[in-house]
Amino acid sequence: MTYPTAWPTRRARFLFDRRDVRGADAPLASATKEGVILRSDLDYSVWNPDSNVSNYKLVEPDDFVIGLRSFQHGISHSSVRGIVSPAYTVLRQTGSLNPQFVKHYFRSSQLISRLANITQGIRQGQAIDIEAFRNLIMPVPPQEEQHRIANYLDAETARIDALAKSYERVKDLAAERAQTMIDTEIEREPADTPLRHIVRFREGPGIMAVDFQQDGVPLIRISGLQEGGVTLQGCNFLSPDKVVRQWHHFRLRLGDRLISGSATMGSVSIVRDLEVVGSIPYTGLIILRPARSGVEMGYVEAFLKSSRFSRQIDVLKTGATMQHFGPSHLSQVNASLPSVEIQRRVIATVGDALQFSEQVARLTNGQVALLAERRQALITAAVTGQFDVSTASGRNVTDGVPTP
Known part of the structure; x- marks a missing residue:
């Protein structure tokens, strides 16, 4: 990589102390x-440490931590004082580096590709070798330029992140609107009919790995429930003779609905592909079929996406050690079964709302992906000197960013 002539380079071993x-x-x-x-500020649960954390390492603000996961996110900048797992490597930069500049450099695609090369093809999920990191050659721009680049990237990435959050909020609002439409339609009628009188449900058989073959009758796994359709993705195969003897009554038919008792609540997949017909669903996947005439399965799908359904399932799962549901839970759920005419009106209304939500999600996801690409390219170009950040835009690049 060629840097501006005013930018010297040094190996990381001379820029960081352990x-x-x-x-x-x-x-x-x-x-x-x-x-x-x-950890107290994390939104998700993390592992519980041993009662004795005396061996944990201290990390201070502006330290860097080489983590245990992939190199794409394996070097983290600290803005807090805390203790981390002894498996981490804690680094302190020398006086010649601006920590904010280094933070952005460690997120650049240039650093990621060079670290991948120096570690001889490190794979996703592997730890970064500290000696490989110490041999990394890094640019050391003049202090004033490091500060200018860091300020520029702080401001620009904050703007990009704020715009990405706005797109995500638009997507969330569209999804909330669709959910409100579903709940409004479903709750117009009283829930006075047991769900088992509306649909029959059968969970796939418990099949052991010893029964798997290289080919034969497909065994549908949860990975095969894709975007509302049942596919052969990730499937195993079973002996056709054994299927005939033991599991023929589980074979999927065209138009069958499949739900998972452990996946996203309300997600329904339909057997549309003739290649899937005759397959066997694995345990945990539940087949839904009409239990009587006058049942529109599209209406059942709408009910399964409703808050009325999720509330009942949540109550039935209360106190359970395994947070999934099965036929025994479904048999205790109550629903409504209005006339076919009303069912079809609900299907149309809910379908329009879901279609709008999905369209918004596609558009916003595309914009968020473009923003992520823009963010990555901007960081890489700035920290490698591919453009002068002081003239990169027609506005004050440190607007809204406090000076030291």
Whole structure:
């Protein structure tokens, strides 16, 4: 990589010191792709440490932590004081580096590709070898330029992130609108009919891995429930003779609905592909078929997406050690069964709402992906000197960013 002539380069071993302070009195922290974050501030559950954390390493603000996951997010900048797993490597930059500049450099595609090369093809999920990192050659722009680049990227990435969040909010609002439409339609009628009187449900058989073959009758797995349709993706295969003897009554028919008792609530997949007909669903996948005449399965799909259904399932799962549902839960659910005319009106109304929500999701996801590409390209170009950030835009690049 060619850098501006005013930018010297040095190996990382001369730019970072390893810190190995143990037994500090500080809160627990974790290295994430957003940076080093106190575990108390994480939105998701993390593993519980051993009762003795005396061996945990101290990390201070502006330290960097080489984590345990892939190199794409494996070097995290810390803005907090905490203690991290002894498996992490804690680094402190020398006085010649601006930590904000380094934070952005570690997120650049240039750094990612060079680290991949220096570690001889490190794969997703593997840890970064500290010696490989120490041999990494990094640019060291003049201090004033590091500060200018860091300020520019702080401002520009904040704008991009804010715009991405706006798109995500638009998508969420469209989904909320669709859910409101579903609930409004479903709750117009009283839930006075047991669901088992509307549809029959049968869970796939418990088949052991010893029964899997290289070919034969497809065994549908949860990965085969794709975008509302049943596919052969990720399927196994069973002996045709054994299927005839033991599992023929589980064979899928055209138009069957499949739901998963452990996947996203309300997600229904339809057997539309003739290639799938005759397959066997694995245990945990539940086949739904009309139990009587006058049942529109599109109306049943709308009910399964409704809050009326999810509330009942949540109550039935209360206290269960396994948070999934099966036929025994479904047999206790109550629904409504209006006239066929009303069912079809509900299907049309709900279908329009879902179609609008899905269209919004496609458009916003595309925009968010473009913004992510823009963000990555911007960071890489700035930290490698491909453009002068002081003239990169027609506005004050440090607008809204406090100066040191």
